[in-house]
Amino acid sequence: xxxxxxxxxxxxxxxxxxxxxxxxxxxxxxxxxxxxxxxxxxxxxxxxxxxxxxxxxxxxxxxxxxxxxxxxxxxxxxxxxxxxxxxxxxxxxxxxxxxxxxxxxxxxxxxxxxxxxxxxxxxxxxxxxxxxxxxxxxxxxxxxxxxxxxxxxxxxxxxxxxxxxxxxxxxxxxxxxxxxxxxxxxxxxxxxxxxxxxxxxxxxxxxxxxxxxxxxxxxxxxxxxxxxxxxxxxxxxxxxxxxxxxxxxxxxxxxxxxxxxxxx
Amino acid sequence: xxxxxxxxxxxxxxxxxxxxxxxxxxxxxxxxxxxxxxxxxxxxxxxxxxxxxxxxxxxxxxxxxxxxxxxxxxxxxxxxxxxxxxxxxxxxxxxxxxxxxxxxxxxxxxxxxxxxxxxxxxxxxxxxxxxxxxxxxxxxxxxxxxxxxxxxxxxxxxxxxxxxxxxxxxxxxxxxxxxxxxxxxxxxxxxxxxxxxxxxxxxxxxxxxxxxxxxxxxxxxxxxxxxxxxxxxxxxxxxxxxxxxxxxx
Numbered sequence: 001x002x003x004x005x006x007x008x009x010x011x012x013x014x015x016x017x018x019x020x021x022x023x024x025x026x027x028x029x030x031x032x033x034x035x036x037x038x039x040x041x042x043x044x045x046x047x048x049x050x051x052x053x054x055x056x057x058x059x060x061x062x063x064x065x066x067x068x069x070x071x072x073x074x075x076x077x078x079x080x081x082x083x084x085x086x087x088x089x090x091x092x093x094x095x096x097x098x099x100x101x102x103x104x105x106x107x108x109x110x111x112x113x114x115x116x117x118x119x120x121x122x123x124x125x126x127x128x129x130x131x132x133x134x135x136x137x138x139x140x141x142x143x144x145x146x147x148x149x150x151x152x153x154x155x156x157x158x159x160x161x162x163x164x165x166x167x168x169x170x171x172x173x174x175x176x177x178x179x180x181x182x183x184x185x186x187x188x189x190x191x192x193x194x195x196x197x198x199x200x201x202x203x204x205x206x207x208x209x210x211x212x213x214x215x216x217x218x219x220x221x222x223x224x225x226x227x228x229x230x231x232x233x234x235x236x237x238x239x240x241x242x243x244x245x246x247x248x249x250x251x252x253x254x255x256x257x258x259x260x261x262x263x264x
Numbered sequence: 265x266x267x268x269x270x271x272x273x274x275x276x277x278x279x280x281x282x283x284x285x286x287x288x289x290x291x292x293x294x295x296x297x298x299x300x301x302x303x304x305x306x307x308x309x310x311x312x313x314x315x316x317x318x319x320x321x322x323x324x325x326x327x328x329x330x331x332x333x334x335x336x337x338x339x340x341x342x343x344x345x346x347x348x349x350x351x352x353x354x355x356x357x358x359x360x361x362x363x364x365x366x367x368x369x370x371x372x373x374x375x376x377x378x379x380x381x382x383x384x385x386x387x388x389x390x391x392x393x394x395x396x397x398x399x400x401x402x403x404x405x406x407x408x409x410x411x412x413x414x415x416x417x418x419x420x421x422x423x424x425x426x427x428x429x430x431x432x433x434x435x436x437x438x439x440x441x442x443x444x445x446x447x448x449x450x451x452x453x454x455x456x457x458x459x460x461x462x463x464x465x466x467x468x469x470x471x472x473x474x475x476x477x478x479x480x481x482x483x484x485x486x487x488x489x490x491x492x493x494x495x496x497x498x499x500x501x502x503x504x505x506x507x508x509x510x511x512x513x
Contacts (some may be wrong), residue, residue, distance in 0.1 A: 032492065050350065050354060051513070053511050070357075073354055073357075074356035080350055080351075083346060084348055086274065086278075086348045086349070086351075088282070089274065089277060089278075097270055097274060098355075100269075100270040101355035102356060102358075140419055
């Protein structure tokens with residue numbers, strides 16, 4: 001379903017993704033793990049047509065995102081790592097907008113929006129502006145939105161960041177359900193190793209832009225001679241803590257926060 | 265088509281939600297209209313140029329449309345910051361449709377703002393030569409709005425942070441306004457100023473409105489205004505669409 005060969009992405013002199021190759025079969029749940037700044041999000045951005053690779057090839061459902069971006073975009077859904085809601089619009093309007101952009105027929109759109117908002121316990125507050133939601137609620141709304149159209153491939157970039165155990169549980173059981181009933185291929189990243197261990201069929205570990213291990217959770221634990229995936233991960237990637245430099249977007253966000261506080 | 269519609273609708277929705285901003289943004293045009301409009305009245309009249317309030321009203325309407333439309337285009341910066349831009353960029357819709365939806369939405373909001381200023385100017389004493397000329401004036405407002413919403417999108421596509429925003433304000437938006445002849449007549453100016461004002465798309469928009477509304481001191485032929493402004497609008501849409509298609513996040 002996803003085939004990546006010798007993928008490279010450089011930003012100036014910095015190589016974010018360095019010669020990465022892997023395959024994800026149809027109907028598989030694949031967890032892409034790595035420390036901060038390892039190249040996970042950059043890879044997802046290239047897979048989802050937001051960035052152009054420096055070199056190497058990508059194929060999603062047999063299509064090249066570079067030449068067939070619209071067909072490719074029709075096939076996947078994504079929950080981003082950082083916020084992507086329109087805060088001025090209500091929860092319901094955010095769902096509507098997404099549904100229209102993904103050509104979901106209006107009847108199915110309303111029906112599914114209602115189901116999903118109820119599933120993620122946002123139905124009572126569907127007419128409130130998204131900016132008034134707590135962090136966890138915003139996250140849930142983004143997840144609900146990601147499920148609105150039925151994608152063939154679902155990208156989840158650290159979807160459980162900032163979620164309570166209840167919502168996390170809800171999310172993973174829903175992911176498993178759509179994976180089993182609708183044969184949706186799932187490509188996810190997370191920092192919670194127990195989640196990856198529980199949900200993923202196969203795992204890829206990336207560090208400093210290079211893929212350092214690949215296989216089922218069992219295989220990875222066996223090859224490193226460790227008991228848990230967390231230990232295996234630490235063994236593969238070392239104990240050093242990574243720093244990511246803040247992007248201009250992060251700085252701007254910081255600025256906007258200060259500005260909003262000052263205004264109120 | 266539905267994608268264009270929903271993005272257009274989004275811009276309107278955001279506008280109607282932010283009433284405070286709507287009112288605040290009327291402050292500056294009112295200042296120009298009332299303070300400048302009456303302050304310069306005597307001198308203008310003595311110089312034999314006619315009624316200054318009649319003259320400046322189309323200019324201030326043009327200013328409102330300019331500010332509102334160019335800021336809606338630059339709103340791309342905020343969407344990038346709050347992350348919503350990503351959501352539209354991964355949707356299975358062509359970038360051209362997204363750009364057109366946003367631009368038309370921003371332009372619609374700008375025309376509404378322009379109409380509010382027009383109503384205010386009439387309340388304070390502006391009189392068009394003929395009330396039937398209003399639709400033609402609105403036509404010019406639409407062209408100005410589309411022109412600058414597209415230009416704003418073109419610029420916003422490349423902006424990464426707020427510093428850039430200040431730069432655009434001081435070195436692009438204000439010059440476009442001051443050089444458009446919105447507040448002084450373009451007739452009988454020196455060679456250099458004449459030349460620069462003729463490069464400013466807003467000159468033709470404001471002049472077009474003066475022509476159809478019968479305000480004093482119009483500089484060009486209304487047909488010329490229409491053709492030049494439409495050509496600018498077309499060019500800016502192409503430029504904006506091209507820049508928008510190049511965005512990477």
